[in-house]
Amino acid sequence: MSQITIIFGANVAKRPWLRTVANPWLRTLVSDEINPGIVFSLPLPHSTMTMDSLDIAGSAQQEFVTDSNEALELKLVRCREDLERDDASFAPEMSHQVFGDTETIFGYKGLRVKLYYSAARLATYLGMTYETKIDPKKSQGVEPDEVLKPVADKLPPKFFTNIDEFVKALDKDASFRPFGELHHTFSPNSTSDSDASRTFEIYYCTAQTPGLREYHQALQTFILWYIDAASYIDVDDDRWRFFLCFERYSSAEGETRYAIAGYTTVYEYYAYPCNVRPRISQMLVLPPFQKMGLGAEMLDAVYRHYIPDTRVIDITVEDPSDNFTRLRDFVDCRNCAKLAAFQPKKLMQGFVPEMAEEAKKCLKLNSKQVRRVYEILRLKATNVSDKEEYRNFRLDVKRRLYTPYQKEDSDMKKLLKVLRPEELALSVTSREQRLETLDRLYTQLEEEYKHVLERLAHL
Numbered sequence: 001m002s003q004i005t006i007i008f009g010a011n012v013a014k015r016p017w018l019r020t021v022a023n024p025w026l027r028t029l030v031s032d033e034i035n036p037g038i039v040f041s042l043p044l045p046h047s048t049m050t051m052d053s054l055d056i057a058g059s060a061q062q063e064f065v066t067d068s069n070e071a072l073e074l075k076l077v078r079c080r081e082d083l084e085r086d087d088a089s090f091a092p093e094m095s096h097q098v099f100g101d102t103e104t105i106f107g108y109k110g111l112r113v114k115l116y117y118s119a120a121r122l123a124t125y126l127g128m129t130y131e132t133k134i135d136p137k138k139s140q141g142v143e144p145d146e147v148l149k150p151v152a153d154k155l156p157p158k159f160f161t162n163i164d165e166f167v168k169a170l171d172k173d174a175s176f177r178p179f180g181e182l183h184h185t186f187s188p189n190s191t192s193d194s195d196a197s198r199t200f201e202i203y204y205c206t207a208q209t210p211g212l213r214e215y216h217q218a219l220q221t222f223i224l225w226y227i228d229a230a231s232y233i234d235v236d237d238d239r240w241r242f243f244l245c246f247e248r249y250s251s252a253e254g255e256t257r258y259a260i261a262g263y264t265t266v267y268e269y270y271a272y273p274c275n276v277r278p279r280i281s282q283m284l285v286l287p288p289f290q291k292m293g294l295g296a297e298m299l300d301a302v303y304r305h306y307i308p309d310t311r312v313i314d315i316t317v318e319d320p321s322d323n324f325t326r327l328r329d330f331v332d333c334r335n336c337a338k339l340a341a342f343q344p345k346k347l348m349q350g351f352v353p354e355m356a357e358e359a360k361k362c363l364k365l366n367s368k369q370v371r372r373v374y375e376i377l378r379l380k381a382t383n384v385s386d387k388e389e390y391r392n393f394r395l396d397v398k399r400r401l402y403t404p405y406q407k408e409d410s411d412m413k414k415l416l417k418v419l420r421p422e423e424l425a426l427s428v429t430s431r432e433q434r435l436e437t438l439d440r441l442y443t444q445l446e447e448e449y450k451h452v453l454e455r456l457a458h459l
Helices: 051-064 080-084 148-152 163-175 212-226 294-306 322-336 353-363 367-381 387-401 403-415 421-427 431-456
Strands: 003-007 039-043 065-067 072-077 104-106 112-118 124-129 181-186 199-206 240-250 256-271 275-285
Touching (some): 072 080, 124 148, 181 294, 322 353, 367 387, 387 403
Antiparallel strands (some): 065 104
16 A cells, blocks of 8 residues: 655644645644654555645645634524524634634535524524535545534534424523523613613522523533633532523514523632632623623622622632633722722832732732732823833832742752752743843733723723
8 A cells, every 4th residue: 555654844833724734634634733743654545546646636625625613603593584684693713622623624615504592592503504515536535524413412402403493492582581680780881872772681590590500501502612621510519600691672572582692600619617719710791792891790790799798708710811801800990999099199109918908808809810900000090101100110010020030049049059050050040031031021911901901991
């Protein structure tokens, strides 16, 4: 049997075409985990196949490779007319958790994967259409990829594959009412008159709330397309808490209806001796409702729920994304700016324990987050045109960033007693390296802080 040798060089990660090779036989060999320099010597699928024939076949098959992010169409369907409306559709931000790291589907032209949910009950429809399907005889016997099965495996068992049955199920949304306890009602703080006139409600639920378990099974499927490294949670654990956000609106017939807009999950960790430390695990605002301030409202709802509870030590966040970090910074800065310890005159005098104490007592913030909020609000209060004032701010931040090196210096004194000079040289970070790292970290931080200040300026 003929063989082919493939050598992946050092620039494999910089060559996107390697991750979207049309020829499916080669495509299975390519992934982000391939180490530079690795060599494959593999038997060709057919003894008569040559490298030239692979190139020709690969070129011809490229038109049968579809970006799964572009192929997938999601909808929250309120009425039958939404099925025909293109503006009711929204796309995923990612699909590698379902279709693999390459985020491609092989074997179809004009592929569309339809994943529709009824806006209230989340009845689910899964289907697909395509213009042409590849003939395995033209792809060295390789079959087209499975399309629906990878998605179906992630869905709750009861979903529709017949669009007519799904349409009939839409009628049940009319009687839907949100689960749990009404926590907060609000209208978006938006410059758009249409958004400002809309009404949203946030409901608090536990795992014992009737109907919540089944509903959450369908709701959590959205995270696969919008939260990286997403994992489904075990609702059987009674320490989980849920904050569900719904839009309340009137149908064409004037009836009150609801549509899911987003949700937040919180896990209540035990803290000795009889306290709790709530940790925000997941927050998702669905694409049709983004850029309306719903994330900030949900985070505030979590705070309002836990702040009065004397058992709560502080509220933390599990592995926050960059977007959530910006949201949290905005909400925490907005809330801390109302506290006496965070007024401009006190901010300019530097960070003091009183700030951490007041923020923890009034807002249940942990010390690390309080320090970050202080730096953002101090930058807001700093006149960056005043060289001395701006310099004092930068030094204040860099002193905090330098803390790990102070520990390193302390450890070094101990190492001096046991290491030889040549070993010691390998363990020391040079002054130039430290300064370079500090400058890079500070610049990155200031850019993050400015994004938060831009949003605060619109309050």
